[in-house]
């Protein structure tokens with residue numbers, strides 16, 4: 001479904017992504033784990049067209065998207081929930097969700113909204129509430145709900161559990177699994193390696209801009225190097 005080959009991304013003189021290649025197959029949950037600063041967010045931003053690679057190729061559903069504008073990439077079904085949940089703080093929950101549907105034909109918006117409220121009953125209860133007054137967990141749900149409004153085939157989540165209490169982390173991971181079961185392929189970036197690898201079909205480990213290890217979620221979860229570096233022994 002997604003095939004990334006030999007991408008290289010710079011911030012000025014900083015070579016942030018070095019010859020990174022990986023793939024995501026239809027129906028998978030793929031985890032991309034690694035320490036702070038490893039290059040995970042930069043990778044997602046490059047896939048969604050916010051940053052550009054100087055080499056290699058990025059193919060999504062057999063289309064070369066390496067030079068495609070960000071809104072075209074969303075339209076094709078590759079949708080990014082950025083780190084830090086950038087929702088529109090002054091707007092209501094439902095207005096935020098409507099913003100997520102800007103690539104969609106009018107007829108599908110109502111049914112998409114219904115589907116989002118099924119996955120996130122909490123958002124349905126708060127549909128008229130100003131988004132800035134939601135809790136952190138609810139804001140994460142809203143960011144994910146907004147992405148769902150764009151009908152993603154592949155949903156890229158950047159650290160959905162960041163800053164959330166353990167009970168909410170658990171809820172967010174349950175929702176990710178429910179979305180996956182409902183047919184959405186997932187690329188999950190996390191510092192919470194334990195939680196991410198536990199639900200992942202496959203995973204990749206990123207260190208200082210390079211992929212250093214890959215395997216099934218279970219293999220990585222039991223790998224000694226991964227345990228030492230990311231799972232506290």
Ligand SMILES: Nc1ncnc2c1ncn2[C@@H]1O[C@H](COP(=O)(O)OP(=O)(O)O)[C@@H](O)[C@H]1O
Nearest residue numbers: 011014016034035036037038039040041042043
């Ligand atoms: N806007 C930026 N300008 C310059 N350097 C950046 C910028 N954003 C990230 N970096 C650097 O790129 C590297 C990768 O960052 P990032 O992709 O955010 O890592 P991660 O998401 O894995 O924590 C880090 O060394 C970071 O300091």
Ligand SMILES: [Mg+2]
Nearest residue numbers: 040041042083
């Ligand atoms: Mg990041």
